[in-house]
Amino acid sequence: MSAAQMRVLLVGNGGREHALALALSRTAEVWCTRPNPGIAALARAVDVAPLDVAGIVEFARSARPDLVVVGPEAPLCAGLADELLAAGVAVLGPRQAAARIEGSKIFAKALMDEARIPTAGWTVVQSPADALEWARGRAAPPVVKADGLMAGKGVIVPDTVDEVPAAVEGLLPAGPVLLEDRLIGPEVSVIGLCDGRDVLALPSARDHKRIYDGDKGPNTGGMGAISPAPGVDDALVEVIRRTVLVPALAALAARGTPFVGFLYAGVMLTPQGPRVLEFNCRLGDPEAQVLLARLRGDVARLFLDAANGQLAGSSLDVDPRAAACVVLAAPGYPGVTSLGGEISGLWAGDAVGAQVLHAGTRRGADGAVETAGGRVLGVTALGHDVAAAVSAAYRRVEGVRFPGMQFRKDIGATAH
Ligand code: AMP
Ligand code: GLY
Secondary structure (H helix, E strand, O other): OOOOOEEEEEEOOOHHHHHHHHHHOOOEEEEEEOOOHHHHOOOEEEOOOOOOHHHHHHHHHHHOOOEEEEOOHHHHHOOHHHHHHHOOOOEEOOOHHHHHHHHOHHHHHHHHHHOOOOEOOEEEEOOHHHHHHHHHOOOOOOEEEEOOOOOOOOEEOOOOHHHHHHHHHHHHHHOOEEEEOOOOOOEEEEEEEEEOOOEEEOOOEEEOOEEEHHHEEEEOOOOEEEEOOOOOOHHHHHHHHHHHHHHHHHHHHHOOOOOEEEEEEEEEEEOOEEEEEEEEOOOOOOHHHHHHHHEEOOHHHHHHHHHOOOOOOOOOEEOOOEEEEEEEEOOOOOOOOOOOOEOEOOOOOHHHOOEEEEOOEEEOOOOOEEEOOOEEEEEEEEEOOHHHHHHHHHHHHOOOEOOOOEOOOOOOOOOO
């Protein structure tokens, strides 16, 4: 390690962070908050929880990393970036006021209207009766959303108008509820690396949110991803960059809350054009696994430039190959999962060129790696096209086992 090597503190310890650690460790020394065993092979462990804002700031004050890269949204929404900046530490991740674009869906809708970003029609309701009245006036039953962070459980897509009041009632204890016109079309994630003013769009990606093949069953954090998303070429990514990411960034800057970090637009490709479903203030998971597999070059330096407001004139070095990630989940996920199952096949068979990225894993008392979360591993591979990347990932999946392992067999195969 040369004396000039950058030192990066990575906050988070899941699959997205393993992908980040892999990319950052090409050129930087990486430290990570309570790393899972996969990240621990690449990074020095810092014994502070990823959500312990005060603990992370205290560590950064004394260790003085060149950059802190924040994976998950919760510490950002809790003000981690503000406190690191106050301590004089560079951070890739938005301040609390800009992280509201994910932390409050109502805030995000108001910002989209202000910036004329195409999105579904919407209203905010405080009672089931108001919800029913609004819903009756729309062309289709509206989608019902909680305002705040709900760990993926805050969106209900009713089949009939009659289901709307009960859905609203269930979410009202958490605050006012957002109703949104239901849109139809394939979904795509477009994520921008932002320095507060400029934005570089990463390639397109597509998540697979439902637990079962054919997009059946309950929503999950994401069961797999591909990049690029079929039918979403560079020209369409550029349209989304110009009509969604750039105006969002400009509106946040105009409010005095510039956005630094990864701005994630979840977009539906409707017959009328792209419409934003949601913003996140971070990389997606498992989108990060496929996107970072395609990013070449010195990403640590690029991330530092973004944190310092110096992206102007930079560009991304993107691998033209496609990437796929197949998530292996614990039994019962996304419901109650049973954990502690021993995982075999982690280290063998990398000959096919796939990476077994750790998400919810830990080392058991006997030193063996075992399951420790709903999403356990993300097997990620490159290929000359999506189909080749997907089959390379599935070939590697065959070598991995743990009790009750479940995964989708159709990543990249469905039309969505
Ligand atoms: P969100 O967390 O807002 O992205 O919503 C989660 C999922 O719900 C999305 O990925 C879509 O599949 C679905 N969804 C959200 N909003 C809408 C909408 N307005 N119309 C149709 N489906 C939606
Ligand atoms: N994969 C979707 C998300 O990270 O929000």
